[in-house]
Amino acid sequence: MYRQQTRIPGNCPQGFLGRYTVIPGDTFYTIAQMFRVRIEALAVNNPHIPDPNVLFPGDILCVPGLVPYPCCTFLQTQGSVPFGTGGVAYVHFGPRGGQAVSIMATLPEPRVFGNFDKYTGEIIIPGTGSFRNQLFATSEAPPTWSSRIELPTAASVTPNSRVLVRPFNSLASTSGAPVLEGIILAGNCQ
Structure with a gap:
């Protein structure tokens, strides 16, 4: 009886830091759903699987590093900011x-940083x-600034994603x- 040799990736690309072992019945579609990643991204990041329509139990795939959520991370001040400035980002189900990322921060009026009238929150996913x-x-004074960024269902927060708050000039x-x-970070939010 012929037994398929397990296919193992040499290494995984940035953002695909986890590994998943295929079990009977798995398809690229079900694995993509499980890890909330596009099938195309899963296929491209697993070049050791030449045909994504053919998986064997025991095959090992690179999958997005897991960020357990809901979780929070502290937003650290950057540069010279007034005393009391700080915030958090909360990753949760949208x-x-x-997924969604809610940002809440105690900030001075944006004009403190120059010719700005608003703030924006941003998540950068590698x-x-x-x-x-x-x-x-x-x-209240100083105000608490907040917003929620809803990610498209094809996007997921991965390890080393950055959350930023910046002043913005709307004109x-x-x-x-x-x-x-x-x-x-992977494995835990800080």
Whole structure:
């Protein structure tokens, strides 16, 4: 009886830091659903599997590094900022499916950093791209600025994703340097 030799990747690319062992009944589709990644991304990052339609139990695939969520990470101040500036990013299930990143920060008025009138929050996912949204202020002084960035279902937060908060000029459509930043790590949020 012929037995298929297990196919093992030499190494996994950035963002695909985990490994998954195929079990009977697995397909690229079901594995992509399980890890919330596009089938094409799974195929491209597993070149040792020449035909994604043919998997064998025991094959080992590179899969996105796992970021357990919900989880939080602290946003650290960058550069010279007023005392009391700080924030958090919360990675969680989005209300419309997929993942979301909620940002909450205590910040001075944006004009403290120059000719800016708003703040934006942004998540940069290695190998995927960046997603951003405007932050909105509460009425207290200093205000708490917050927003939720809903990721498209094809995108997932991976290890080493960066969360940034920057001042923004809405008339000129220009951003300032980040005033807060956090990194989401594999295995745990900090």
